[in-house]
Amino acid sequence: MSLAETTTCCETDLTADFRDQFLLTYQHMLLSRVLEDKLGSLYRAGGRIVGGVYLGKGQEAFSAALGVQLRKGRDIYGPLIRDQAGRIAFGEPIIDTVRTYLGTVTGPMRGRDGNIHRGRPKEGHMAMISHLGSMLAVVAGGLFARRLAGTLKDSIGATSIGDGGTSTGAFHEGLNMAAVERLPIIVSVANNQYAYSTPNTRQYACANLVDRAAGYGVEGVAVDATDLAACLKVFRAAAARARSGRGPQMIVGSLLRLAGHGEHDDASYVPDKARKGPAARDCLAVAEQFTLDHGWMNEAEIRELHEEVRRNVDQTFSKVSKEPAPDPFKENWQALSSADLVEGQHEA
């Protein structure tokens, strides 16, 4: 039996401030969805996108509800695969996404790395590596250094993982270390039920992943990750607790990935029953309905917003498509910043 109770949102939570954040987050979600739909169709068309495409479809609410709590330039964010919405909410311009997927030399990774493996560490946006669980300690280390330098103030860190990633040693080591150091970090766990094709039943044996929080000595909260209002409530509170010195906060969201692991994957391993279950609700549709129900936007305004976002995305792709690919002859091919210690320069 799980100790977890799922947090929900009630009418008393809906202050004007909450409404503003809800609408802002919804816009981030929508931008993420439209951008990713475009990436998916470009992938299927072939030719333009180098490598794979990994989408966060269905996870936008959970991802953006965290990202919107963070302040770029002050907080540290270590997003993972399905955090396009969170990255937008954190303040990453979508042109960074497009440039990295198309591999242009103008992007933050300059064609050296691609798709979701991007960031600007000096702006607090860590560039994930593919090895799951390993970004947790990196974000924690940034906070640790700030505390040491006396510059931590009220800044926090946040990082994401999925159900599969919680099985890694790195996740355990990182969360335990962050807890020992009582660092202000939010660890969001998007339990989308499948790690690539592996179901929860083959991934872990506890009743709910949030039950693990107690074992680390951190606070844990479970939430329906298809419900933006509930996600916002949970992440707002978690960010406030982290900022006030209560140490790591673990948030576990239940949802279903509404895409394959990557666009190469048709997710045929997900049974129809799961596709029709409550976790399979589309968080974007849920958020739009919530907005309509509360009279925060009407249908015409939502339609207009969709159009505007689509134009923005199209313009960005159009701009980036004219930008240059990396040139192997101009590449400096140095893995060290100390140029005098780079081997092999004399051979050419």
Next chain:
Amino acid sequence: MSITYLEAIREAQYEALRHDPTVFLYGQDISAFGGAFKATKNLSKEFPGRVFDSPISEDAMIGMAVGAAVEGARPIIEMQFADFSSVGFNQIINQAATLYWRTNVPCPITIRMPSGGTAGSGPFHSQSMEAIYAHYPGLVIVTPATVEDAYWMLLDSVTLNDPVIYCEHKFLYYHLKADQIGERSLPIGKARIARPGRHATIVTYSAMVHEALRAAEELQLDGYQIEVVDLRSVKPMDTDTILASVARTGRLLALGEAFPWGGVTAEIIARVSSEGFHLLDAPPMRLNSKDTPIPYHPNLWKSHRPTTATIAAALRRLLRY
């Protein structure tokens, strides 16, 4: 007054902490306890709040150092034994080593690795990991063999804007002494002629430098002058100094304590064979440990690694050719 190799490592950390407020130390048992080998003895007292005990989490320790480096810190991470760095392997080769190339943000971290064998230490407290890390782009691998290099190369490692694997040899900790820490001699990346000679060259590093010097003494009794090149850093490897030595002697023995498959000695042979084939009067030779895990009992351990006797025997074969 004299100073040991281990004390030089402590002194270098003292100096790094004193000189640069962004330096901090993180590792298992290194704070009040002073480290398993006492390489951080008293440093937590002398620099309160800058020397931290870590959980037994090599992966998290390195990941944490990378995050701290992004924020402008210069962490020194102590692996209790180089062997355990295998648990932090992923963070070293994928996180630390790729950061600069991927993101243009330098990663100034120093990972201290107590390396190499001592009698009775067995398979998991004796390993030499330098070749494993040297294989990956984005890391600097240093292997000091002298008290002076232990000190200055550690300070240089901390100053460097790249991740450094600092392989300190446990066999040298207490036995190797100097009257004092000398002046800084060579920068990282330059090899040292530890002993000049003209009949054959031994290229080696770390504790094997001293075995090589003893073997050279032995061969001197037979009238041979053996040159010993101490690589100091295995990556970058100072190919120019190696080739210049082979040009003088015409004969090469590449010597290392690590396992025989691939590795530093193979790299030395490959470079000399491809860039200095015309300099060789005899086929280049390699001498490494045996291809088994490192044994526990001194009788076995002494036969597992190269020794003065096996090095001298190899040299005689090389000279007979």
